[in-house]
Amino acid sequence: MHLSTDPWVWIAFFFTLSIFTFLWKDNFLYKLAENVTVGIGMGFWIVLWWNQTVVGQFWTPLSTDFGSNFHLIIPAIMGLFMITRIIPKYAWMSRYALAFTIGSGAGFGLPRVIQGGVLQQLYATLLPINFTSVGLGYNLIIIIGTLSSLIYFFFSKEHKGAIGGVAKLGIWFLMIGFGATFGYTVMARLSLFIGRVLFILKDVFGMHLF
Amino acid sequence: MFWKKQLPIIIVFLSGVIMTVQYFVPLHASEFVFDNYIKWGISIGIFAAILGYFSFIRVHIMKITKKAPNWGYSIVALAGVVLMIVAALIDGTDTNGYYMKFYLYICASINATVFSLLAFYISSAAYRAFRARSSQAVALLLAATIVMLGRVPIGDYFSFWTHWGLPSFYDMAQWILNVPNMAAKRAIALGVGLGSLLMTLKLILGIERTYLGGE
Amino acid sequence: MNFWEKLEKLDRRIIYIIITLAVVLPFFFRMGLPIKISPETKAIYDYIQNLSPTDVVFISGDYDPQVDAELTPMFEAIVRHCFERNVKIVVSNVYNPQGVGLVEPRLKKLAQEYKKVYGVDYVFLGWKYGYSLLIMGMGRDFKGTWQTDYYNTSLEDLPLTSKINNYNDIALVISLTGSGAYVAWIYYAYVQFKAKIAAGITAVMAADSYPYLQAGQLIGLLGGLRGAAEYEQLIHHPSLGSAGMEAQSWSHIAIILFIILGNLGYFMSRKKK
């Protein structure tokens, strides 16, 4: 174990502890750290935006090959229209840019979601039911689970009689599914804390961990 | 009225329909539309981003000038922005530059730590709130426990019954994830897929227009 | 106040201390428990293992610092594996600009460790505006969509990227994400361009991704720190992921005990009423 000599690691350590003080109560250090990160995050993004997108995706194509890229100026102006949103009187101008992005985004999405989100998902559910192989009829469980959960979210018939029974089965499947999410989420939250502990032990105190 | 309301809706409708139809048409013209639409979309987005920066800066400057509560922190936030721009200008955006170090050791550290607080909240909630209120909640907590044990090495260590050929926590967790969980999540995914498709259609048809903002 | 009521009213700070101990102590007292490899992880490993040195893996670090602890171990393990196998990698952050600051230093560090040449063995593209537009654009014209790498070098000038035209030249796309970004990769890269997609996702998202896995839309899946640990085991390079697994074990046990105790208290006090 040897303490880190890198001043950056100590800066990170200081801010890490500042945040942990929030567990005790909201305080000056926590608020300071929170605003520092907001500012640096925004600054990071602005630089990246300028360096990579404005220069890389807009200026470079225009400056190297103006002839075939000049039309990019039109959407750029439309993008600038968006800024009119902060002037209430002219805010409506931003609607053209919005309408264009929302409309084309919707058009892009529609067939692709049908294919990837509906048809391919349906196709994967069309399974043969057999009890011979190692599956032990898992396919049957998958199909029953999918169907009954779908019926639970079916709103045109009251949950009574047979449909009610199937919907009831569906809710059990859903609960098991949520249980899986729950279990995994616990793991996720702990991983984040473990990550910080690892940082403190390994980077700050220089412990040899693996 | 036409310019402010109808025209945007017409633009949405046309661009939506054109892009949907484009998907099914392999013609050169259709590919041309696709390629240029992507370029246009990107260019709009690039400049629309200024809006975000502008409102960020405006909010903080307003706070400072109005001496709103905690306005001192706004100075900190704005200083952070300036610091990053200066660092990038002088030192570049490479790994060893100040720009990258500021981000990695300050911003990333703080953000990671803020979210690591959730580990404490979830343990406190586990003790104080996650109750088996109904038989369904029992099923949920049981599945959760199995998945939790099945996902960590100690779960298998405890599964002494594997000697008798019974599935270990790991196997049970894998089964839960791949069979009942998969079935439930597939149903949800199919529902969500349909929901988003109808939303998309409502947008294209001009039924859903909250995005236009007030008025 | 009886025992159960007292238990219910336990100060939260005691719980905080217990969970901290459950995380920290296992680093000092190791049990050396083995980690089983799940088929989802093995699928990605096998796929990369069977690639040749001319193949390109595209890794998109679509995550931000909040989930750095879960996804960076995955990123490092996958990059190590590719470097070891001499597979070429192109790294980007399509869905999250914040990812740039997390991915770039780690990539540079690993490249130095494995003595890899920038532009030949790996390329870093960084973040550019576009999201799904970028994913679709890559399917038609990779270089035209990105134009330059993170260091503002034209992609035409880098030997590795000069050969990439679209997803046909990319053997595998790996999206590392704490959000639904991997679904966007499925919709926009797999659906239209048949790109092979694998996902490394935070544990929060993991359970929800099984339908995509079963449908073959994902070739494999790394779920949370566990997935990272499994991958590290496969490449025989235990690191951040594996180190955390015992802490993970004991803290899980602690949480399960909390739930059981909490519920006991709940039922006992309810019975009394």
Next chain:
Amino acid sequence: MKYFIFSVLIFSLILGIPSFAQNPPKPLTPIITDISGDGGNNLILKWKHFETVPGILYEIYRSENGKDFELLSPLQLKTMTPVWETEKRNDVSNWGFYVIPQKSEDTRIINIQIVKPTPDNLDSFVSLGAEKIVRVEFEVPPAKKLAEIPNQFANGTFYQIIPDDEIAHRPQPSASTAGLFKPFGISLPVDGKVGLEVSAKNSEFEFVDKGKRIASAEGEIPALLAKYGKKIISIVTEKTRYTVKYDDFAFPDRKTEPEKKYTYKLRLYQVKKPIKKVYGESDTISIIPKNEVPFAPTKTVALLDTVSNNVVLHFAYDPSVAGLKSYFDDSIFVIYKTKIGDTLCENGTKINTINSSWKFFTIDKIELDDVFYVEVFDKSGLSAKTSLIEHTIAEFKEPPIPPNLRTVDYENDEGKKIAVRWNPPTLAVGYNIDDVIPNTKVEDISDKNLYLVHTEKGDTVMQITDTTSIPDGAQKISTLSYSIPGNQKVLKIEYNMIVNPDDDVLYPKFSLDEINKVDIDVTGEIKFDDIEDKKYTLEGWMISKTGGKLENPEARVEMTIDATYINNVPIDIPPYTYFIYRGTDAKDFSTFKFVGTVGADSREFVDGFTELPKKVLPEGEFYYFVQVLGPDGSVKTSDIMGPIAPKGNLFNWNKVAVFLATLILVIAALFFFYHAKKGKKFYIRPIAGVVHIDEALGRATEMGRPIIYVTGLGVISELATLASITILGRVAQKCAEYQNKLILPCYDPIVMIVAQETVKNAYSDEGRPDLYREENIYYIAAQQFAYAAAVSGLMIREKSAANFFIGKFFAESLILAETGASTGAIQVAGTDDMTQLPFFITACDYTIIGEELYAASAYLSDDPMQKGSLKAQDFLKLLEMIVIIGGTVAATTGLWWIVHWFQVLGE
């Protein structure tokens, strides 16, 4: 202000200091080669970069007037982390090796020679300038260490060799075929590969016996150097560091014009940042590229078939220039026939003019004393000839031209592809019978004195008793390992569906003695477990899109599988290769260019006009022909097909399923939207959550404590937030009725305004506008945890009787739900975020799950569109369920082709 300027100055000074301290490295001048036979359009720059030179990036500059340089391209360098090594092997001061520097042609790089003098001749070496080697390095030392002694670049590759005797004497794994051991009385139960353990080769023992040393790579065996040696980066004497490891860099400039002077220089960056740049530049070097005479295919072979008296020319270049073919600017071959005496190749008769991309050319009906020569012309009209090409006699078994060879416009494309297709659709099948769990047996045969000998034809095994006559490279075999068949066998059928899209084939179906299996995902392999020791009959078919079987005999397989022993029958594919040519004029062979080649495991070649730039479509009509190459060198050329013009297609038929689904979606949605708009009342089942909302409100009234309603972290445009606002309307109405206090802490200012309006209206509708308190609906903060902490505090302070969490939630859900649960309030939650639902379900009394939220909102709302949309969704969901049930039945009964309708892949 002055403080600011002062600190900026200090800051930039700190950043600037390192740049003064650094010595910019000067890169070596490149060597430029002009490629011959290329029309003067290409130059190649080559230079060496020595590892100990610091740098991150090369830039190549070119000038046409010697003054104004333009940047051609940057080339990134690998930047190694400097390491100062102090391993035992670095210190070689007592090894007794010396280095002798000698001048070389390039003044900046010297030649060095490594010697190990004896005490007798040491003095004479020293007088030659020999320096004692004290250290060798395998990593780049840090800059500070580099600066201590002068750095000299040296040619050659050097290794430090510390041979490990252990490795040489340890048996090494190898493999061979079982049959080789039969003559020596070793019978093995398997036919295929057996594992061997062999000793090292003689050469290896010799290498090891030479001991540890520093050696030049010249004259050593590369494999052994790699095994026992370590490549040296620099050799250090007391006076000098000789850097010997370098990377060869090459950069082709493919945009030059002949007879024009070009000047080049290199720039090597050590630091390149927006403000700070540190670099060194090489000396400039000039060259004038020339347009030379093209290269003729001098290695062309003529094969004569004695039966038909046809000759096939196989065009080939001299190996020294063959690699540069892509740079050549040749355009046509003119083929001449002449008689043997015409050594100057002047009196030939022209047979034909063809494009220079052709691989073969067939000349019909020649006389036996005919010889040939080829003249090649480049684009500028320069030409070159081959010498006389005499024929060699071959016996040809001519390959067949495939049946129904045709060209078609490629379907579902933008008009950039033409497909050449042929028949018949064929199902090629091989199989593999394997043990499930093989038992491995290891047998020691070292007493038999068998040696594994590597020859050009393959490995053989020899028995050698006289140890002095062991051939070089032979390895003694010590053990054999082979698998003994277990009693459980598995049959793997490997297949290849050789079809083209016209055949409409989906997947194969196999039946092994009545056991049917299909491979719907066409993985190329089907497994049958539990195979018995007997002969099976395997039948195979290919299933088409309409569920039928393909009829032609090649598409059907019937074979006997002998499962009595472990064996492997590979897929049998005829050894033909198809070469495809495309031209623009059916009568002029010089317009036909080679476009690609496929093997006999294809029934299609797709010509994508790859030579055209991206996004440019081919114009005009095209002709095609195919040359089929047989394994004996025979070539059969097809008739010319065409003309055909690539067409853009109006509809992509691969996406027809998506199209139909889109149509169904749009029609269903329009139907329900239309009826909703016309005022039709749709039935929606009562949502359980709504009942619980009323119940919770009722209890709050009983207790006389306030109600807290949280709309979540979503913005107003989100569905969940909109649904939450609708439900809020209902809650507010009841609150007005029961006179409850309603508190709404908000995360988003816009949501707050909408919420205020909604609550106000609800109170007015109930006739109690007087009870409405705007100050109870307020904005807190747009920061996740700060917001959660504030709401938690509120719940504890106000001792709320009921909490509603309805809308979009993230990680803060569990903080809210926990605090609410601990205060004993009744909690009703609802969200469409699947990851937060589990926390609400376990911590709240009632939870509205996912889509139920929208349904609840539609149930409560007056907006007919909401109900219509929900109804459309229900209808489509019903269709999904029908598909799942129907598809499962089809899959279970083996009607996979119906299931296949739903399989939609990409383009």
